[in-house]
Amino acid sequence: MAGGVGAVPRLAVTRPADGQAAAARVIAQLGGEAVACPTVSVEPPENVPLLRRVAARLDRFDWLVFTSARAVEALVMAGAEYPGKGRPRIAVVGAATARAVSEIGWPIDFVPAAARGATLARELTRGHVRPGHLVLLPRSDRALRDLPAILKRAAVELVEVEAYRTLPRRLSAGELEALGHIDAFLLASPSAVCGLVGGVAPAALRKLHPKAGFVAIGPTTAAALRANGLPVTAEAPRSSFAALVRAALDACRGG
Numbered sequence: 001m002a003g004g005v006g007a008v009p010r011l012a013v014t015r016p017a018d019g020q021a022a023a024a025r026v027i028a029q030l031g032g033e034a035v036a037c038p039t040v041s042v043e044p045p046e047n048v049p050l051l052r053r054v055a056a057r058l059d060r061f062d063w064l065v066f067t068s069a070r071a072v073e074a075l076v077m078a079g080a081e082y083p084g085k086g087r088p089r090i091a092v093v094g095a096a097t098a099r100a101v102s103e104i105g106w107p108i109d110f111v112p113a114a115a116r117g118a119t120l121a122r123e124l125t126r127g128h129v130r131p132g133h134l135v136l137l138p139r140s141d142r143a144l145r146d147l148p149a150i151l152k153r154a155a156v157e158l159v160e161v162e163a164y165r166t167l168p169r170r171l172s173a174g175e176l177e178a179l180g181h182i183d184a185f186l187l188a189s190p191s192a193v194c195g196l197v198g199g200v201a202p203a204a205l206r207k208l209h210p211k212a213g214f215v216a217i218g219p220t221t222a223a224a225l226r227a228n229g230l231p232v233t234a235e236a237p238r239s240s241f242a243a244l245v246r247a248a249l250d251a252c253r254g255g
Contacts, residue, residue: 008031008032008033009031009032009033009183009184009248009249009252009253010032010033010035010180010181010182010183011027011032011033011034011035011182011183011184011185011186011245011248011249012035012037012179012182012184012185012186012212013027013034013035013036013037013038013186014037014038014039014040014185014186014187014188014192014195014196015038015040015186015188015192016038016040016041016042017036017038017041018042020034020036020038023186023241024036026241026242026245027245030242030245030246030249031249032245032248032249032252035179035180035182037171037176037179037182037185037196038169038195039168039169039170039171039191039192039193039194039195039196039198040166040167040168040169040189040191040192040195041166041167041169042070042164042165042166042167043164043165043166043167044074044164044165045074045141045161045162045163045164045165046141046162046165047162048078050161050162051074051075051078051138051161051162051163052078052079054078054136054138054159054161055075055078055079055080056079056080058080058081058082058083058088058136059083059087059088060134061087061088061134061135061136061159062087062088062089062129062133062134062135063088063089063090063091063124063128063129063133063134063135063136063156064088064089064090064091064135064136064138065090065091065092065120065124065135065136065137065147065151066090066091066092066093066097066100066101066138067092067093067097067117067120067137067139067143067147068093068096068097068139068140069096069097069099069100070140070163070164071097071138071139071140071163071164072097072100072101072104073100074138074163074164075138075163076104078163082105082106082107088136089107089109089110089128090106090107090108090109090110091108091109091110091111091112091120091124091128092108092110092111093111093112093115093116093117093120093239094115094239094240095115095240096240096241098111110123110124110128112124114238115238115239115240116218116239117143117144117146117147118144118146118147118150120147121146121147121148121149121150121151122150124151124154125150125151125153125154129151129154129156130156131154131155131156132155132156132157133156133157134156134157134159135151135156135157135158135159136159136161137151137158137159137160137161138161138162138163139160139161139162139163140162140163140164140165140166141162141164141165141166142165142166142189142190142191144220148160166189166191167191168191168192168194168195168198169195170194170195170198170199171195171196171198171199171200172199172200173199173200173204173208175199176199176200176205176208176209177208179209181209181211182209182211182212183211183212183213183248183252184212184213184214184215184233184248184251184252185209185212185213185214185215186215186217186244186245186248187214187215187216187217187221187224187225188217188221188241188244189217189220189221189224190220190221190223190224192221193221193224193225193228193230194224194228197228197229197230202228202229202230203229205230206230213231213233213234213248213251213252214230214231214232214233215232215233215234215235215236215244215247215248215251216232216234216235216236216244217235217236217239217240217241217243217244218235218236218239219235222235233248233251234247234248234250234251235247
């Protein structure tokens with residue numbers, strides 16, 4: 001998938017439409033060219049009134065756990081305000097989620113050593129959350145189950161609320177062809193993979209973009225690529241968009 005000498009790698013960004021501009025800035029800073037290719041969309045939760053009721057009573061909770069910047073945004077949009085007085089304590093996964101919390105002026109009490117939901121849950125249960133603690137987890141409708149399973153085994157009282165839905169946006173062959181030359185597709189979730197192959201067969205996708213690589217943000221997305229008949233050209237060493245871009249650029253340049 002390496003481009004020509006001096007060529008700027010063209011990376012297809014499968015983020016939702018509202019995340020394309022920020023992604024393009026990161027890619028340009030790192031030496032690539034972004035091509036908008038949204039294969040997912042973000043929608044409100046099925047039960048908006050429930051999210052609003054939970055958002056209005058954050059003072060009930062001992063801990064608030066965020067696993068994405070989207071969850072932070074969704075809870076604030078539902079009317080949440082930090083009650084103060086040190087309750088609830090807030091745990092976050094990864095730099096992007098921490099940045100979203102900091103930008104609204106809320107305190108951050110815990111960040112795990114690695115940006116993985118399971119890592120966060122395991123580390124929280126080692127002296128931070130205790131049996132009987134009331135923990136709020138605002139999440140996507142497609143969130144992995146490992147984090148809540150670990151917390152529940154620690155006998156905390158976990159309240160999960162759907163904060164937003166992540167839906168595949170299935171691309172047609174015409175849309176994929178209109179992208180022009182692509183050196184790599186950037187995939188940050190299984191939903192993004194589903195959107196990429198939802199409108200065309202993997203073989204047709206490979207025929208349209210025979211030189212393109214497929215770069216996953218982590219093992220779950222890599223598994224989704226393989227399950228859909230696509231190769232994993234590279235996998236980001238950390239769960240961040242910048243790490244995903246660097247992995248793609250390294251692969252494009254033969255690194």
